[in-house]
Amino acid sequence: MLKNKQRSYLRSLSNKMDPIFRVGKEGITDNFLKQVDEALEARELIKLAILKNSFYTAREASDAICKELKCDGVQCIGSKFVLYRESKKKPRIELPQV
Template sequence: MSLSNDKVKQYRTIGHDLNPVVTIAGKGLTENVLAEIDRALEDHELIKVKVSIIDREARKAAIAEISAKCSAQTIQEIGKVALFFRAAKKPHPKKSNIR
């Protein structure tokens, strides 16, 4: 799944105003956290995730794992916050962050 540069720019703009819907902390990336991220992507399509892991390499690995396991595209990484996109199978107009 590859997005055009225009779409990536549009999603970054939308993502600027979003708050993180999931925070990954001490226990790391568990199955429950992945399930919640998957549910949030299905509902909202574009989500922010806060990865509160101190080690930079571990944080990047967790972001890559989220992207792979949830079939989502990483739109942007800034510090400890990552923006992910995955098109919903049945988008709900009131829940979706994509305008």
């Protein structure tokens, strides 16, 4: 569980990021979750977008993915959301201590 200071730090890191995945009309499939899981392991912090033809809102998609992959939702704004999970093999992002 992220603290407010840590969440704020991760939001600042994600400001200039572009979404690397988009949730569309097919929704959140097993293959999609596998790709997001691999990206979280490699990058730790990723931004995703919701397409207009999706049946999910950004908050719903973020909650569903976080539940499945045991990651933290950092931010949801409009049709974009940011996820974070510390890498098990090689952590890259050092969170501020609270």
